[in-house]
Amino acid sequence: MAPVIGHQAAQQAFAAALAGGHLHHAWLLAGPQGVGKGSFARLAALRILAEGQRAQGLPPGLDVPGDHPAAALFAAGSHPDLRVLTRLPRDADKPEAGLARSIKVDQVRALQPFLSMATSLGPRRVIVIDAIDDLEREGANALLKSLEEPPGGTVFLLVSHMPGRLLPTIRSRCSTLRFASLSDQEVAAVVRQCAPELPETEIAALVRAGEGSPGRALGFAGLEIGKLDAAIEAIAADGDPDNARRAALGKTLAPKAAQARYEAFLERAPAYIAAQAKRTTGPALPAVLTAQTKARDLAGAALGLSLDPQATVWEMSGLLAGLAPGVTARARL
Secondary structure, three states: OOOOOOOHHHHHHHHHHHHOOOOOOEEEEEOOOOOOHHHHHHHHHHHHHHHHHOOOOOOOOOOOOOOOHHHHHHHOOOOOOEEEEOOOEOOOOOHHHOEOOOEOHHHHHOHHHHHHOOOOOOOOEEEEEEOHHHEOHHHHHHHHHHHHOOOOOEEEEEEEOOHHHOOHHHHOOOEEEEOOOOOHHHHHHHHHHHOOOOOHHHHHHHHHHHOOOHHHHHHOOOOOHHHHHHHHHHHHHHOOOOOHHHHHHHHHHOOHHHHHHHHHHHHHHHHHHHHHHHHOOHHHHHHHHHHHHHHHHHHHHHHHOOOOHHHHHHHHHHHHHOOOOOOOHHHHO
């Protein structure tokens, strides 16, 4: 399993707790989405299981050699002392339908037989929930019972992007590890690790788009995000006086085959306007803040209400054009 890049403080704290024999039974891995919390949870789970199965020869820290017997079981998804809860496919026969909106209560209840049996290969069992934010309310209440009275040797690793929204009773039973956004160098290293075939020019564009989140950066891979950002910046720079750029962009992003790039545009354009709002002061600020609100609302409605892509790109580009020096948002819409 590949090592986790960055988050040295979290790695050292967890490794010290494990090595010192005072590992808490529940850990809340809290921080921005896409920074590596899920990868950390799986690496930590493997290390816990490996130490229980055969501790001899393990290096310091959290790494586990690929030839360790626990590593093969872990990679195959068949380690008997591990359970991982994530959102399941909406339709097992139709992968294109995507994932369910939440982790269901039945998935949590299915843990009970696992928790009631003795461990198989070592003294500990591990449950990873990625992400606990996705749990239904009923599922969170069901999980709470296990967190309050966990069977001996059970370790919960709970990934959370929004810990403030969790039940206080869940947070209070966990030891929290904080995860921050990564540096550009660390994001680039993760992208190279996950997608070594990408040219450096695309990696640089992905790093800028990722804004400290390798997960977000990789989500843009293959979408020519650099060209998309350049088009956004060009419209905002001169106001696109003849509307040529916004018309061309709408034509490019409207086809069904361009859906992924269209969705990327709906994320990148509001982000660009929000960044401009942070840098703007004086009389121009109210107009930019208004454009920021409109862009956020438009992006939120575009997919949920199935708005016409070409018309949506045209309207969003108008908001971008309104950022140009000397151009008002009212004149461009």
